Amino acid sequence: MASELDQWIEVTKLCKYLPENDLKKLCDIVCDLLIEEPNVQLVSSPVTVCGDIHGQFYDLEELFRTGGQVPDVNYIFMGDFVDRGYYSLETFTRLLALKARYPNKITLLRGNHESRQITKVYGFYDECFTKYGNVNPWKYCCRVFDLLNIAALIDNLVLCVHGGLSPEIKSLDQIRTINRDQEIPHKGAFCDLVWSDPEDITGWAQSPRGAGWLFGKDVTIDFMSENSLNMICRAHQLVHEGINYMYDKRLVTVWSAPNYCYRCGNVAAILKFHTAAKSTVEIFKAVPNSERVIPSQRITPYFL
Helix, strand or coil, X not given: CHHHHHHHHHHHHCCCCXXXXXXXXXXXXXXHHHHCCCCEEEECCCEEEECECCCCHHHHHHHHHHHCCCCCCCEEEXXXXXXXXXXXXXXXXXXXXXXXXXXXXXXXXXXXXXXXXXXXXXXXXXXXXXXXXXXXHXXXXXXXXCCCECXXXXXXXXXXXXXXXXXXXXXXXXXXXXXXXXXXXXXXXXXXXXXXXXXCCCCXXXXXXXXXXXXXXXXXXXXXXXXXXXXXXXXXXXXXXXXXXXXCCCEEEEECCCCHHXXXXXXXXXXXXXXXXXXXXXXXXXXXXXHCCCCCCCCCCCCC
């Protein structure tokens, strides 16, 4: 098994995707692992926390060059692996292969894009269909989406979640009891955790995204105090500097897709927790165009 996984890692490193049967097998292996994991995955420091990737495969490789390779470094990825970039399939397959081979070295959280409805609109569904000629590979990946952890907890002190908080969630135990094995609902606690955003307000306000909430410093500090947390890490919002601290550095947004959508010009960041109390930021830039392959409209599977 290990040798087959190593082989898949070598293939996916090259920005290539797996034959359909191998992808199904890989998704099955990862699903079996995730079923055993809780909604809130406990992780020990040192660990490196990453934000959105959005199918930017070459920039994911730059992230690994910046932060270190799995299994030498322990990672938490806070969701949004797919959509918008050219290589969602290769990006997600790369991360799945690492998860299958080194399950305790990489934690994959669910983002709002890890859903059937969103991937049908923003690119992943079409990409799978174009590259494989059928939708089954997309279905295998969606099965994995349904089982991804909702959150991670570093040393019981730092909460990592894709979006933010929910007015329905007062304690971490309430996150632990969510039935995550489903499509992300349109409203409610599960939806809020992957869709909400922090804002300079008091309390809660409706989100312009049409899902989740905007939440202020007061509710953030209350939640952290109730759950003995010293920081909340989240992704979900483009940050031009790669990282953005709010609420007296109690909440941080990490963004890991440089030059987002190949046009935003932003840098990206990863956040390395040496301990729950001590972290350092590493900034990285997009790989130059000369070092990436920009796909033509017509994509032929490499293994045919």
